[in-house]
Amino acid sequence: xxxxxxLIVGDKKLEMPIIVGSEGEKGIDISQxxxxxxxxxxxxxxGNTASCSSAITFIxxxxxxxxxxxxxxxxxxxKPNFVEVAWLLIFGRLPKREELxxxxxxxxxxxxxxxxxxxxxxxxxxxxxxxxxxxxxxNNLACYHQQFLAVEDIESLGAVxxxxxxKVRTMAAFSYRRSRGLPFIYPDPHLRYxxxxxxxxxxxxxxxxxxxxxxxxxxxxxxxxxxxxxxNCSTSTVRTVGSARANLFASCAAGVSALWGPLHGGANVExxxxxxxxxxxxxxxxxxxxxxxxKESKFKLFGFGHRVYKNYDPRAKILRSCCxxxxxxxKRPDPxxxxxxxxxxxALEDKYFQDRKLYPNVDFYSGILLRAMGIPTNMFTVMFSxxxxxxxxxxxxxxxxxPTTKIVRPxxxxxxxxxxxxxxxxxx
Ligand code: SDX
Numbered sequence: 001x002x003x004x005x006x007l008i009v010g011d012k013k014l015e016m017p018i019i020v021g022s023e024g025e026k027g028i029d030i031s032q033x034x035x036x037x038x039x040x041x042x043x044x045x046x047g048n049t050a051s052c053s054s055a056i057t058f059i060x061x062x063x064x065x066x067x068x069x070x071x072x073x074x075x076x077x078x079k080p081n082f083v084e085v086a087w088l089l090i091f092g093r094l095p096k097r098e099e100l101x102x103x104x105x106x107x108x109x110x111x112x113x114x115x116x117x118x119x120x121x122x123x124x125x126x127x128x129x130x131x132x133x134x135x136x137x138x139n140n141l142a143c144y145h146q147q148f149l150a151v152e153d154i155e156s157l158g159a160v161x162x163x164x165x166x167k168v169r170t171m172a173a174f175s176y177r178r179s180r181g182l183p184f185i186y187p188d189p190h191l192r193y194x195x196x197x198x199x200x201x202x203x204x205x206x207x208x209x210x211x212x213x214x215x216x217x218x219x220x221x222x223x224x225x226x227x228x229x230x231x232n233c234s235t236s237t238v239r240t241v242g243s244a245r246a247n248l249f250a251s252c253a254a255g256v257s258a259l260w261g262p263l264h265g266g267a268n269v270e271x272x273x274x275x276x277x278x279x280x281x282x283x284x285x286x287x288x289x290x291x292x293x294x295k296e297s298k299f300k301l302f303g304f305g306h307r308v309y310k311n312y313d314p315r316a317k318i319l320r321s322c323c324x325x326x327x328x329x330x331k332r333p334d335p336x337x338x339x340x341x342x343x344x345x346x347a348l349e350d351k352y353f354q355d356r357k358l359y360p361n362v363d364f365y366s367g368i369l370l371r372a373m374g375i376p377t378n379m380f381t382v383m384f385s386x387x388x389x390x391x392x393x394x395x396x397x398x399x400x401x402x403p404t405t406k407i408v409r410p411x412x413x414x415x416x417x418x419x420x421x422x423x424x425x426x427x428x
Contacts (some may be wrong), residue, residue, distance in 0.1 A: 006418060009037050023058055040411045046309065050231075052239065052406075055392050056089060058231045064311035069093065077318055080220035082105065082227070083165075083193050086390035089228050090161055090397060104193075110186035111196065113170050114144040123176045130382045131174040131266075134168075135256040141167065144186065144248040151400070161393045168389055169193070173200035174383045181261040194219040197386075202374060209383055214329045215373055218322055222369055226364060226387025228394060230308075234258040234339045237400050238392040243408040248396055255392045256385050262302070265363075265388070268380040270302035272367035275336040279341070286342045293352045303364030304347060309355035320366040326372050337368050349361035 003018040005028045014036055017029045022403055025051045034040055043049045058067045066073045068090050074084060087103050095103065117140055124133055141163070142149060144175060148160040151246035170187055177184050177200075185203045187196050195211040198219065202209040229235065232374060235259040242251040259265035277283050282292075327333055346352045367380050378387045399405050 007033075007037075010040065011349055019053075021053070022055075023060070032413070040413070041415055046118065046236075051236060052402075054230060054395065055092070056398060057228045058149075059230055059308055060105065061306070061308035061310050064309060064314050064317075066229070066314050073225060073314060074318065076224050077221060080217050080224050082220045082223040084386075085224045085227055086165055089390050089394040091156075103158070103162065106159070107166040107193060108162045108189045110166040111189070113167055113168055113174070116313075117141070117144060117171075118174065118184065121174050121184075123228065124175070124178060126181065127178050128179070128257075129260075130175050130179070130379050131256060131385070132262040134171060135253045135260075135396055136222050137171040137175075137255040138164070138168070138256060141248055143153050144247070148397070149251075151248060155398070157248075157397055161390070161397075164248065164252060164393065165389055169197040170200060172379065172386060173197060175382075176201055176376070176379060177188055180344055192216065194223070198373065199417075200394065205226060212329070214326060218326050218369060219373060221318070221322055222366065222383065223387040225318060226366075226384050228388070228391025232264070233261070234388065234396050238396055240408040242396045243405060245407075248392070248393065251396050252389060252392050255388070258386055258389065260381060265381045265384040266382060267302045267363040268301075268367045268370075269339075269377055272336070272377045272380065274302055275339050275368075276345075278339050279335055282353055282412060284338065285346055288343060289346050289350055293350075294345075301343070301347060301353075304353070305356070305358040306361045309359060309361060312359045313361040313364075315362040316360040316364050321371055323365055323368050323372070326369060330372060334372060336371070337365075340365060340368060375425050380412070410425075 003017055003020075004024075005016045007014045007016060014033075021027075027295070030041055040050070056069065059065065061254050068076075068085060069092060071088070071094075082102055084095060084100055087100060090098075105216045108406070117137065120140065121133075121138075124425065144159070145163060146154060146328075148163070151157050151160060174184050183205055185205070188199050190198055191211075194216045198211045198215065199209050231239075234255040238251045238255040241254040242248070247253075274288065278285055278288060287303060287381050288299075291297040292301040292304075300422050303316075323334075323337055327337065344364070348356065353359075366384075370380050370383055371377070
């Protein structure tokens, strides 16, 4: 006998089914509420609302657990392979050797951009925001791959996923090269995913950039840790746009726009600017903590706090130790890492942060790692987008394959003027 919730509204007593997830999470199914009561629920930022059921990513915010298709993210640390994790998220299981090789070959075959798209980069202002370029470029891809505007089967989904995941690197690197007035470095089909990106970013026509294994592993791990995170703001945006049967290019471009926000993926840029300000003496760590607690200051300790994690974000833990490993290899410490650790120490022992369960999130250490790779601060959120793309594609695919999917259309509680008449200009 399945559990039910009882709702008493006026003289009505309603029974609503309680659905239970595979990890024991429970939800009250209110899908018949309006039909039975004429009422809607009110939950403005959906903090108490499940927008869907999903089998892709599991988060336990209280325990600080994150699993991709059931696999704890800690198990990807040893031999990080972003392409393998992308396949896992999209197709629902770990790929066999030949499947992984075939997907990797598809990425190689699709790493170039249409020359028409390349030429568009020449018209973009050199100081254009990289996230604006990325969102526009993803939408532009639809112009050059119109055969994928409607994805009818898993083969074509795989083909468009390969195009997006491969080309997003080329787009990001070309926008960086444009911003620096450097010639474009085309992808090298002999390089693995991450190494190829760093090659396109930092090689010169007369000198190939040498990618160390440590840096390549650090980049793979960074991308894996950003690959999916259940129904976060940008993924919910991708699902909302996709629910209208908009194509995958448009849905992912919308995801980039949502991720750009400083409260979401843009936080990694804010964290770096905050750490740099502290390092340059503009502000002390103690002053940072004081301002973060002062409501009047509007200052936030970026990289801290999370809607779901009320414990240490497991991704932040892995990124912090990855930073230690990379700097030990580079044999040049980054003073900003010391500043970040000092800030974390002060915050974690402060009652304000303890009472609100505010811990470092994925953005707190990620920028320090990207800086060690030579990635400029204004591209940090682009890097987040490259990581999150397979997650967006997986969530979009799951929604498209669900026969119960309907267009996303929330209701509202109207608080505006009651019925009134138009007033002609001469009477106003
Ligand atoms: C990401 O959802 C995801 O999964 C996102 C993400 C993903 O992988 O997709 O994990 C990626 O977006 C990580 C979050 C990056 N953002 C930041 O680091 C920005 C700083 N963090 C805050 O803006 C905030 O913590 C949020 C937006 C992340 C979460 O906000 P919530 O859940 O809406 O919490 P809240 O704003 O209601 O805060 C509760 C209390 C408030 O104080 P009181 O009103 O109770 O006195 O905590 C305070 C807030 O003022 N608070 C902070 C704080 N974060 C929350 N105070 C100081 N500094 C902070 N960073």
